[in-house]
Amino acid sequence: MSPITLIKCTINGVELEVKQGKTIIEAMSENAQRIAHYCWHPGLSIAGVCRLCMVEIEGNPRVQIACNTVITEGMKINNTSAKVRDAVKWGLDFHLINHPLDCPVCDQAGECGLQDQYMEYGKYDPEMAERKQRKRKVVDLGPTIVLDSERCILCSRCVRFTSEITKTHELGIFSRGDHSEIGTHDGKPLDNKYSLNTVDICPVGALTSKDFRFKQRVWYLKDADTICNGCSTGCNTKVYFNKEGVFRVKPRVNMEVNGHWMCDEGRDTYKFVNKEVRLLKGQKFANGTWQAEMHAGAAVKDAHLALSQASGDSIAVVLTGQHTVEEYEAIVSTFNDKFKTKNVFHWVNNKESFESFDGLLLRGDKNPNTKGLLDVLAKHGISSQWKNLEEGLKSGKITHLVVFGPENLPVFPDLQQNLNIFATAKNLIYFTSAAIPQLKNHASSNQITLIPLKTYVEKDGTFVNFQGKAQSFKRATTIVSEALTGVEAAQLLAGSEIRIKQVTEKQLFTSAHERKDQVQLEHRKKNEFVFNRGRL
Amino acid sequence: MATVNETKSNQQTSETKYLSEFYHLPEFKGIDGYKKNGGYVDLEKALKMQPQQIIDEVKASGLRGRGGAGFSTGMKWGFLPKNDEPRYLLCNADEGEPGTFKDRMMMEKAPHQLIEAMIISGYAINSKKSYIYVRGEYDESINTLTTAIQEAYKAGYLGKNILGSGFDHDMDVYRGAGAYICGEETGMISSLEGLKGQPKLKPPFPAVQGYLRKPTIVNNVETLAVVKYIIRDGAAAYKKYGTEKSTGTKLFSLSGNIIKPGNFEVPLGYPLKDMVYILGGGFKPGRKLKAVIPGGSSAPVLTAEEAEKATLDYECLAEMGTMLGSGAIIVIDDSACMVECLANLMHFYHHESCGQCTPCREGTGWLDKIVHSILSGKGRMQDIELLIKIADNMKGKTICALADAAALPVLSFVTKFRDEFEYFVREGKSKVKGVAYVADHTH
Numbered sequence: 001m002s003p004i005t006l007i008k009c010t011i012n013g014v015e016l017e018v019k020q021g022k023t024i025i026e027a028m029s030e031n032a033q034r035i036a037h038y039c040w041h042p043g044l045s046i047a048g049v050c051r052l053c054m055v056e057i058e059g060n061p062r063v064q065i066a067c068n069t070v071i072t073e074g075m076k077i078n079n080t081s082a083k084v085r086d087a088v089k090w091g092l093d094f095h096l097i098n099h100p101l102d103c104p105v106c107d108q109a110g111e112c113g114l115q116d117q118y119m120e121y122g123k124y125d126p127e128m129a130e131r132k133q134r135k136r137k138v139v140d141l142g143p144t145i146v147l148d149s150e151r152c153i154l155c156s157r158c159v160r161f162t163s164e165i166t167k168t169h170e171l172g173i174f175s176r177g178d179h180s181e182i183g184t185h186d187g188k189p190l191d192n193k194y195s196l197n198t199v200d201i202c203p204v205g206a207l208t209s210k211d212f213r214f215k216q217r218v219w220y221l222k223d224a225d226t227i228c229n230g231c232s233t234g235c236n237t238k239v240y241f242n243k244e245g246v247f248r249v250k251p252r253v254n255m256e257v258n259g260h261w262m263c264d265e266g267r268d269t270y271k272f273v274n275k276e277v278r279l280l281k282g283q284k285f286a287n288g289t290w291q292a293e294m295h296a297g298a299a300v301k302d303a304h305l306a307l308s309q310a311s312g313d314s315i316a317v318v319l320t321g322q323h324t325v326e327e328y329e330a331i332v333s334t335f336n337d338k339f340k341t342k343n344v345f346h347w348v349n350n351k352e353s354f355e356s357f358d359g360l361l362l363r364g365d366k367n368p369n370t371k372g373l374l375d376v377l378a379k380h381g382i383s384s385q386w387k388n389l390e391e392g393l394k395s396g397k398i399t400h401l402v403v404f405g406p407e408n409l410p411v412f413p414d415l416q417q418n419l420n421i422f423a424t425a426k427n428l429i430y431f432t433s434a435a436i437p438q439l440k441n442h443a444s445s446n447q448i449t450l451i452p453l454k455t456y457v458e459k460d461g462t463f464v465n466f467q468g469k470a471q472s473f474k475r476a477t478t479i480v481s482e483a484l485t486g487v488e489a490a491q492l493l494a495g496s497e498i499r500i501k502q503v504t505e506k507q508l509f510t511s512a513h514e515r516k517d518q519v520q521l522e523h524r525k526k527n528e529f530v531f532n533r534g535r536l
Numbered sequence: 537m538a539t540v541n542e543t544k545s546n547q548q549t550s551e552t553k554y555l556s557e558f559y560h561l562p563e564f565k566g567i568d569g570y571k572k573n574g575g576y577v578d579l580e581k582a583l584k585m586q587p588q589q590i591i592d593e594v595k596a597s598g599l600r601g602r603g604g605a606g607f608s609t610g611m612k613w614g615f616l617p618k619n620d621e622p623r624y625l626l627c628n629a630d631e632g633e634p635g636t637f638k639d640r641m642m643m644e645k646a647p648h649q650l651i652e653a654m655i656i657s658g659y660a661i662n663s664k665k666s667y668i669y670v671r672g673e674y675d676e677s678i679n680t681l682t683t684a685i686q687e688a689y690k691a692g693y694l695g696k697n698i699l700g701s702g703f704d705h706d707m708d709v710y711r712g713a714g715a716y717i718c719g720e721e722t723g724m725i726s727s728l729e730g731l732k733g734q735p736k737l738k739p740p741f742p743a744v745q746g747y748l749r750k751p752t753i754v755n756n757v758e759t760l761a762v763v764k765y766i767i768r769d770g771a772a773a774y775k776k777y778g779t780e781k782s783t784g785t786k787l788f789s790l791s792g793n794i795i796k797p798g799n800f801e802v803p804l805g806y807p808l809k810d811m812v813y814i815l816g817g818g819f820k821p822g823r824k825l826k827a828v829i830p831g832g833s834s835a836p837v838l839t840a841e842e843a844e845k846a847t848l849d850y851e852c853l854a855e856m857g858t859m860l861g862s863g864a865i866i867v868i869d870d871s872a873c874m875v876e877c878l879a880n881l882m883h884f885y886h887h888e889s890c891g892q893c894t895p896c897r898e899g900t901g902w903l904d905k906i907v908h909s910i911l912s913g914k915g916r917m918q919d920i921e922l923l924i925k926i927a928d929n930m931k932g933k934t935i936c937a938l939a940d941a942a943a944l945p946v947l948s949f950v951t952k953f954r955d956e957f958e959y960f961v962r963e964g965k966s967k968v969k970g971v972a973y974v975a976d977h978t979h
Contacts, residue, residue, distance in 0.1 A: 048737040049892045051933050062932050068737050090929035094898040127922055130905035154891065173732070173891070176715070178901040180891035 009075040024066035024077055025053050035079055036088050036117050038095070038203045039155040040067040042253075043260035045164055047156050050095070052117070054087040055079045063087045089121045097128040098178060099204075100150045108205030110218040114153070133178050142170070142189035144196055144264060145207055149181045152206035158182065158198035165261065166360070168192045182206065193362060197261045200250055211267070212248045216240075224476035225252060227463050229322060229368035229408065229456045230266035233361050234465030237262060239457050241477045245274040246457060257465065263362050272407055272434055273455040278480050279435045285448035290440065296482045297500065299451045300492040303402075303429045306447075307339060307493060310400040310427075316343035316389055318403040318422070320412075321367025324461025325470070327486025328369075328376040331404065334490040336380055343398065344382045345389045346373060349412045363466060366411035368456070372464035393424050401425035402493070404486060405432035407455050423448065431489055433480075452483035459485045548806065549814050554777065554785040555761055556801045559645040565680060567687040570648040576693055578767045582656040583701040585767075590660035594763060596771035598783035603628055603719075603756030604832065604862045605937075606850050609763075613661050615743035616751050623751040625658045625666035626728065627760055630712045630719040632671060633832035634884060635864030638787035639757040641799050643670070643677035647684035650757055651707065653764035655693060658705045660763075661753055665706050668757075669724050672712040681709045716888035720936045721754035722746075723890065734890045735936035756862075758787055778804035782849035782860075790816045792867035793823065804860075808838075808846040812867055823869040827953070831861020833881050834941030836948030837868075858948070873968040874953040875960050878945060879907045885942035896939035899930040903946055910957065913964035913972030920957050923950050 005020040011033055018027045028035045029042070038050035046067050053066040058076035063084055071077075078084065095114060103109040135149035159171045159182065170190045174183045184190055190198070199209045221240040228235040228249065235258035240248045249270050251262035271277070282299025284291045307315060317335050319328065335341050348354070349366060356364030367373075377383070392398035403422055406412050419439050422428050426446050430439065433453040440450075457476040464470045484492070484500070491498050553559075563569025570576070582590055595610025616623060627650065631639040643650060650668070658666050670678050685707050688694045696704045715733045717723040722736035725747045746752025762784060766774050775783045782804035788811060791797045795817030802811065808828065812818065819825065828843040829835055836858040838846060846852055853860050868877060886904035891897040903926055906919050927943035927950075934940075950957055959967040966972065 046737060047892075048935060049894065051893050051895055054933075068739070087929070087933065091895060091933070094894045094902075094929075097898050097902055127918075127925075128902065129916065129919075130902065130909060133901065153894065154897065175891070177886060177889040177891045178897050180897065 007071065007073045009071045009073075009077065011077045012080055013078070018071055022071055024055055024064075024069050024071055024075075027071055028066065028079075033079075034120075035066055036092070036121065037067065038113055038153055039157060041157050041160075041201055041260070043165070044157060044160045044201075047160065050091070050153070050155050052088055052091045052095075053079075054084050054091065056081050056084050085121060088117070089124070092117050092121050093124075093127075095153050096122075096126070098133040098150070099153070100132070102151070106148075106151065106205040107208045107213045108151075108202075112205060113203030135179075135181055139183070140189075141184055141207075142191040142195060144210055145190055145199060146210055146213065147182060148206050148208070151204050152182055153204055154180055154182070155203060157201045157203070158207060161194075161198050161201060162190070162192070165197070166192045166194050171198070193263050193265065193358065194261060194360065196264050196267055197251070201260075209248070216242070216244075216247050221247060222477075223250075224457075224474070226457060226473045226476055227368065227471045228262060228266040228269055229463065230263070230269045230366065230411075231363045232321075232365040232367060232370055232466040233258065233363050234368055234463050234469065234471055235262040235266055235361060236471070237266065239270060239476050241457070245479060246270040246477070257467075257469065257471070258361055261361065263360075265362065269408065270457075272409065273457050273479055275479055277435060278455075278483070279432055279450060279452040280480055281482065282452065283450045285444075285446075285450075288445065296452050296484055297492070299449055300484065300489060303449050303451065304493050304495050306427050306429070306449075307400055307402070308495065310339075312340045313343060314397065314399045315339050315341045316345060316392060316398045316401050316425075317341070318345045318347050318389070318401065319373055320347045320349070320404065320406045321365070321370035321373050322406045322408065322456075323369060323373075323404060323486050324456075324459065325369065325372040325376065325464060326461050327404075327490070328373050330487040330490035332376055332380050332382070334494045335402075336382075338494045342380075342382055343384055343389070343392070344377060344380075345384050345386055346377065347403075347406075347418065348386070349406070349414060365466065366408065367406075368463040368465070371466060371468055372462065372470070375464065390421060393421060396426075399426040400429070401427070402429045403431065404453070404489075405430055405434070405436070407433045407453075409434050409436070429493075431484070431486070433483065451489065452480055453489065454478075454480070454483045454485045458483070461485075548802070548810070551801050551815065552777065552785050552803050553801055554765065555642070555649070555758070555787065556645075556799075559641070564646055565644075565648075565684075567648055567684065567691055570646070574768075575648055576652055576691075578764050579652050579655055579693060580699055582659060582767045583699055583703060587660045587662055590656065590763075590767065593766055593771050594660070597762075597766045597774045598771075598781070599759065599762055599766065599774070600782065600850060601756055602758035602762070602786060602863065604633065604834070604859075606860060609755065609759055612743065612755075613753060615741065616661055616753065617744065620662075621751060622665075623661060623663045623753070624747045625654060625661060625663040626721075626724065626747060626752060626754045627654055627666065627668040627757055628719060628721065628724060628754050629668050629670040629674070629677065629757045630724060631674070631757070631862075632716040632719045632888075633834065633862045633864055634881070635789060635791055635829065635832050635866045636862040637789045637791075638799050638863060640671075640674055640677055642757050642761060642787070643674070644680050646761075647677075647680045648688065649761050649764060650681075651684055651688050652693070653760045653762070654707065655688075655698065655705050656767055657753075657755070657760055657763050659701075659703050663753070664704050665708075667708050667710050667728060667747075669710045669712055669718070669728060671719075672714045678709055678711055685709065715890070716884075717890045717936070717938060720938065723936065724754060725752060732890075734892050735938075737935055779847075779849045779851070781851055786848070786860075786863050788848065788863045788865055790865045790867070792828075792865075793869035793872065794819060794867045802848065804849040805852075806848045808848055808865070809844050811848065811865060812843070816867065819869050823871060825867070826870045826872060827868040827874070829864075829866040829868070829945075831859045832864040833866070833884065834937075834944060835859045835861045836944045837952060839952050858944075871968065873966040874949055874956045875907065875911055875966060876969075876973070878949040879904075879911045881945050882907045882942070885938065889938060889942070893934035893939065895930045895933045896942070899926055899939060900942045902926055903942060907946075910960050911973045913960070915957075915961040917958070917961050920950060920954065920961065 006017045037053040039047040054063040139147040228237045236252040236254040281293035282296040353364035428448045433455045462472045558564040599609045600606045718727045718733040727733035742752040825840040882904040886900040889900040927946040930939040931943040
């Protein structure tokens with residue numbers, strides 16, 4: 001490999017050293033310089049069609065596009081001169097003349113490239129007095145996406161995505177000139193496992209996600225960084241949430257893990273964190289009936305008492321690859337040291353497809369932290385076989401079974417089967433974030449305790465992905481305040497007196513990201529638009 | 537040098553038939569008739585030369601591209617990388633510039649002239665494969681070329697080891713599908729590759745990365761044909777025609793409100809007024825010159841006064857703010873309404889914009905709509921200024937020159953004939969024709 005040559009250039013008066021071969025727009029975005037652009041995307045090829053990333057280069061009388069101009073030694077570049085600003089303003093105006101300007105009913109409003117650039121370069125009275133171009137509205141492109149052709153600015157990002165990243169080639173630009181429209185070929189809808197990335201990269205409201213559209217205005221959402229728990233790839237993601245729950249997941253850039261993208265499956269991982277599908281309270285099944293719901297703390301205390309009476313190998317623990325390294329550590333050491341049992345079992349879902357990989361991001365191992373679990377088990381010298389659990393339960397050797405169940409139920413096809421096995425334990429203590437009616441309907445003479453767990457967006461922790469890369473993340477929000485993290489559960493089971501910070505209804509869903517001037521949801525629900533801006 | 541130029545641009549009342557010497561002979565179309573009149577002699581001569589010698593000769597001749605841009609052909613060839621990478625020669629016969637019909641005549645009357653010149657050019661740039669991309673509507677050209685290529689193969693001028701020289705060359709005709717933009721060299725390459733006919737982002741330029749990402753040279757029919765004659769007569773002899781910087785002869789397509797429209801070959805530097813009044817036979821009785829579009833519809837228009845002074849060479853027309861372009865001279869007499877003329881042009885560019893770059897995609901439509909609302913008597917006074925502003929901001933802002941091609945006529949029509957536009961807006965009818973037009977312009 002040839003050594004990397006650095007060359008000097010000046011961008012907006014700032015002297016920079018950049019790698020040879022970099023384009024102006026790359027250098028600018030890497031050095032936090034603002035430049036308007038629509039068609040350029042760091043993860044896609046250069047199209048050079050939006051003509052917005054205009055820069056002035058000393059010695060060149062014409063403004064140039066930054067995306068297709070490679071920096072040369074000593075180049076002096078600026079994008080703040082009146083000439084450039086005027087060029088961008090006109091570039092923007094050409095984008096807007098046929099745009100329907102339907103921001104009030106557009107889902108992209110608030111995160112729209114046209115709005116952003118208009119605030120920066122526009123703010124003029126429109127001069128377009130002619131009739132606008134009419135195009136197709138509400139076009140069903142496939143199972144996940146709806147297209148509004150009139151809003152489309154034909155930046156071709158989505159087309160390049162399907163031809164360069166997924167290589168599925170569903171999208172194309174049809175017709176010519178200002179009749180041009182994005183579309184799919186007959187009988188071949190936009191239906192691939194990464195389709196929703198096109199919505200992310202669409203700078204305007206042309207492509208909207210069927211799942212997310214009209215659910216929330218984006219300015220009512222906060223976002224927080226996290227790691228996807230959909231599979232062992234461990235894509236870096238962002239969750240968008242408010243007091244009503246989590247509404248969507250989008251990828252964050254991490255060139256070592258997921259690049260710019262994430263799969264559609266991973267975007268569904270918000271669906272099992274919301275209240276509707278969660279176990280909210282602790283509950284016990286004893287003497288043939290389900291008792292009244294109880295506080296999680298009380299339930300776990302009961303569990304502690306039950307476990308204290310059992311001894312050593314009559315206790316077993318089942319773990320899935322869905323929890324954090326910190327939780328595994330706490331749980332495994334608690335059971336090793338306190339309860340003196342090495343019966344820690346790894347619940348492996350869909351064994352057959354565990355090693356499969358689609359070549360892009362999707363992995364067959366649908367757990368974010370299988371590697372982390374195996375590491376912790378190995379560290380504690382545990383090598384239990386699943387069949388030992390089944391045998392132990394059958395023979396009655398194992399009487400007390402503690403299960404930390406999965407969050408993401410759909411990827412556990414063997415859920416029902418295993419629940420049946422677990423329920424044969426004399427005393428089953430089942431920690432779960434998901435409500436599992438399968439177990440609730442289970443009739444048995446044994447004792448079952450259900451205790452709510454927190455999901456990945458509600459706790460700090462670390463996932464180790466398939467590469468062995470440990471990725472830590474922070475709590476994004478709290479949805480079920482009573483639910484426990486695995487660490488808290490382990491401590492409580494061991495009998496420690498810990499203070500679990502109680503979150504009041506009012507504190508629930510608060511986040512460090514909250515803005516003071518946020519429109520209050522209660523007001524919005526009542527159709528009162530009150531802005532808490534403080535003194536004006 | 538000035539004296540040489542003066543003697544060159546003497547009063548010449550007939551054509552200088554250099555390329556078109558034998559075009560009147562029907563037999564020139566077939567290989568036998570062509571060979572009888574000096575055909576394929578120069579190929580033999582060229583194959584005995586070193587390829588670099590041919591390139592040097594073309595460079596020395598001062599030949600400039602005849603398709604529109606007027607770029608030095610020898611220099612273009614010089615951009616090719618000096619290695620053994622396969623490379624392609626493409627002949628641009630997608631003659632779509634409104635007003636231009638010279639390539640068609642060349643292909644129909646003398647297909648072998650083009651083929652011979654292309655084999656010579658292919659030899660010079662070491663290309664083993666060439667394509668002639670012909671405008672889809674040119675049935676006759678496609679048929680004659682296809683027949684002629686077959687004849688050339690049979691005679692051993694194409695294929696393996698041409699005339700025992702060890703040089704192989706294959707040639708094919710590719711039929712365009714009717715898009716103006718495919719006449720732009722990278723648009724043509726896209727089309728030839730089977731993609732949508734959209735120009736490609738430059739750099740890389742075709743000479744470095746063109747057809748199938750290999751080095752490619754794209755030349756106009758007339759440009760390539762000239763190469764044969766440069767080999768025949770030598771650069772020095774060729775330079776005797778034309779002016780110092782615009783050498784050689786050129787075929788001009790004369791059309792519009794004149795008595796004798798047609799293709800005329802004259803040396804560059806020929807006075808435009810002679811072209812109109814002598815070769816073109818002037819105007820109908822009672823009519824007089826109002827304007828001339830000198831180089832195809834994209835060239836800025838010249839007023840009658842300017843046209844009287846203009847000479848047909850690259851420099852003079854560039855000095856006058858217009859261009860020689862493809863050599864399509866559209867003559868407009870005083871019966872024409874300039875607003876209507878511009879509306880016609882705008883309709884064309886609106887229809888032909890490929891739609892890639894936003895300023896062109898949206899701008900051509902916008903211009904078209906504004907000019908048509910003026911034409912239907914519904915224009916606003918600020919529209920005239922707006923036309924200029926839009927055109928100004930489309931110019932030089934796109935991947936290819938189509939936006940410029942649409943903007944330049946707007947700027948020249950509106951500035952040079954502003955009174956007609958203002959009259960139309962003020963009175964709601966044409967200054968020349970006294971009527972407005974029903975708005976049937978539905979897009």
